[in-house]
Amino acid sequence: MSRTVVHLLRHGEVHNPTGVLYGRLDGFGLSELGHRQALTVAEHLRDNDIVHVVASPLQRAQETAAPIADSHRLELHTDARLIEAANLFEGRKVSVGDGVLRSPRNWPMLRNPFRPSWGEPYLEVAHRMLAAVYRARERAAGHEAVCVSHQLPIWTVRRFLAGQRLWHDPRRRECSLASMTSLVFDDEQLVDIRYSEPAGSSSPKVTGA
Secondary structure (H helix, E strand, O other): OOEEEEEEEEOOOEOOOOOOOOOOOOOOOEOHHHHHHHHHHHHHOOOOOEEEEEEOOOHHHHHHHHHHHHHOOOOEEEOHHHOOOOEOOOOOOOOOOOOHHHOHHHHHHHOOOOOOOOEOOHHHHHHHHHHHHHHHHHHOOOOEEEEEEOHHHHHHHHHHHOOOOOOOOHHHOOOOOOOEEEEEEEOOEEEEEEEEOOOOOOOOOOOOO
8 A cells, every 4th residue: 555645735925015815916926924934844844755846836836835846856846727716806905894895896796605606616626626636646656745736725625525515714714824734645545634834823814815
């Protein structure tokens, strides 16, 4: 029996001075704290049996993955299936007081939170993330892989694998900045889901973190 671990790593803190929902927009890299978080995770994983590192194509994910790939002398791969979920509100603030939710013309986008109506359907997110996980598991068979992605995709695939409903309260996500959701496989069978915060905790209630 071969044991393989696929670590789903959320990127570190992003430089986002205006507090917008940046989604898939270009130009949002890590903040100074975010770079420190990436180095902390790389140090945490220094002695792990990492043989494959892959990241979302977005800058913040690439910058988070780079120290891990460097410390293990590995090529950093890119998988578009790890990208952030599409969102109609990206580039804007989403708070009630001073954001898009204040305007009634935006309310129709909120008509179905179970899908959700304002962005990429949860089931589609889960399926593409699962495909990326399976690919990483194949590349790292018998060892460990790191996939750097984003909060919503990681939380969605975790709930999917745990057999939980996909719609949820975003304020209750267990997926801090630079946290790891580790999927443990014996051969092709998922046997455990573990969660850790090597760079410390952060609040899921902070928009644009």
